[in-house]
Amino acid sequence: DAGVIQSPRHEVTEMGQEVTLRCKPISGHNSLFWYRQTMMRGLELLIYFNNNVPIDDSGMPEDRFSAKMPNASFSTLKIQPSEPRDSAVYFCASSLRQGVAGNTIYFGEGSWLTVV
Amino acid sequence: GESVGLHLPTLSVQEGDNSIINCAYSNSASDYFIWYKQESGKGPQFIIDIRSNMDKRQGQRVTVLLNKTVKHLSLQIAATQPGDSAVYFCAENNSGGSNYKLTFGKGTLLTVNP
Numbered sequence: 499d500a501g502v503i504q505s506p507r508h509e510v511t512e513m514g515q516e517v518t519l520r521c522k523p524i525s526g527h528n529s530l531f532w533y534r535q536t537m538m539r540g541l542e543l544l545i546y547f548n549n550n551v552p553i554d555d556s557g558m559p560e561d562r563f564s565a566k567m568p569n570a571s572f573s574t575l576k577i578q579p580s581e582p583r584d585s586a587v588y589f590c591a592s593s594l595r596q597g598v599a600g601n602t603i604y605f606g607e608g609s610w611l612t613v614v
Numbered sequence: 615g616e617s618v619g620l621h622l623p624t625l626s627v628q629e630g631d632n633s634i635i636n637c638a639y640s641n642s643a644s645d646y647f648i649w650y651k652q653e654s655g656k657g658p659q660f661i662i663d664i665r666s667n668m669d670k671r672q673g674q675r676v677t678v679l680l681n682k683t684v685k686h687l688s689l690q691i692a693a694t695q696p697g698d699s700a701v702y703f704c705a706e707n708n709s710g711g712s713n714y715k716l717t718f719g720k721g722t723l724l725t726v727n728p
Contacts, residue, residue, distance in 0.1 A: 502657075529714060541658070541703065541718040554712065589657050597713040599646040599665065605657030 500524070502606035504590050510612045516578040519609045521590030522571055531591040531603065532565055532575050541589070547573065548596045580613045587611070626725045633691040635722045637704035640685060644706035648716070649678060649689045652701045661689070661702075691724075699726045 503522040511517055523530050532544040544557045550567045558565070562581070567573040577584055587608040593601050627633050639647070645666035650658035664671045664678045664687075671678050677690040687704050701721040707713065 531714075540720045543715060546714050548714070553714070591657070597709065598648070598707040598716055599709040599713065600663075602660050603716070605659070607655070608657050 502590055502592050502604055504588075504606035504609050506609055507607065508610045508612075510614065511580055513581055513613055514579045515613075516576065517580045517584075517611060517613075519575040519588050519590075519611070521573045521575070521606060523573070523590070523592030524604055525571065527592035527594050527604075528570075529593045529596050529601075529603075530567060530573050531589075531593075532573070533589040533591060533605075535587045535589060535608070536585075544575070544588075553596075577611075580611075582613045585612050623720070624723045624725070626727060627694050629694060629696060629726055629728050631694055633689075633694045633698070633724060633726075635689045635691075635702050635724065637687040637689075637719050638685060639687060639704070639706050639719075641706060641708065641717070642685070643708045643711060644717075646707040646709050647678070647680060647687050648705045648707070649676075649687075650703045650705060650718075651698075652703065652721070654700075658703060694724075694726050696726045696728060699724055 505520045530547040533541050535541045545555045545565045546553050547567045565575045587610050589605050589608045591603045591605040593603045648663045649661040651661050652658045662673045662678050664680050669680050675692045679688045701723050703721045704719045705716040
């Protein structure tokens, strides 16, 4: 079975450019997460969707970040304009239903973003 | 705010030895805990979980221990293999609060020497 699919796997972009990260969750999963991982801050939840609706975006750093989930099989995380401090690995994850307990969250392989 | 932390950032063991990775948590409302394994260049992968009504849970070669009195969690890996080399994260969740939210620790790098 295909897991969570993310693209691009790696991106290097110049400061000020728009970055769009894409995610295809596991088919049938109703919950989708975007996480950011850095050495300094570890894994941080950016935004959580349930049934395509954003439930919690309190982790989104600032207005430069936006996320959408137009349908159950696709989500995007956009950074505009990008800054060097946005360099990180961005993970998309999905789970069958809301609630972590007893409900495995599956992570994608990540999108490695470098902003120069 | 409350957070999950790790005692040891790195751990080096010999192949075949047992490994113990520790984690301290401070949110007394957390009632569900997970250990994840993250190999280089990959996303975190679920290893084992435990609810707060238990103090021990065993899987295949792995055991998680929970001590709620001192808010401590550990992951024991038996007969550690080179394939176990990875970063291990503990994560906590309050199923009665924001039940979707996991708070991750910073991670411990486990290196297995052949």
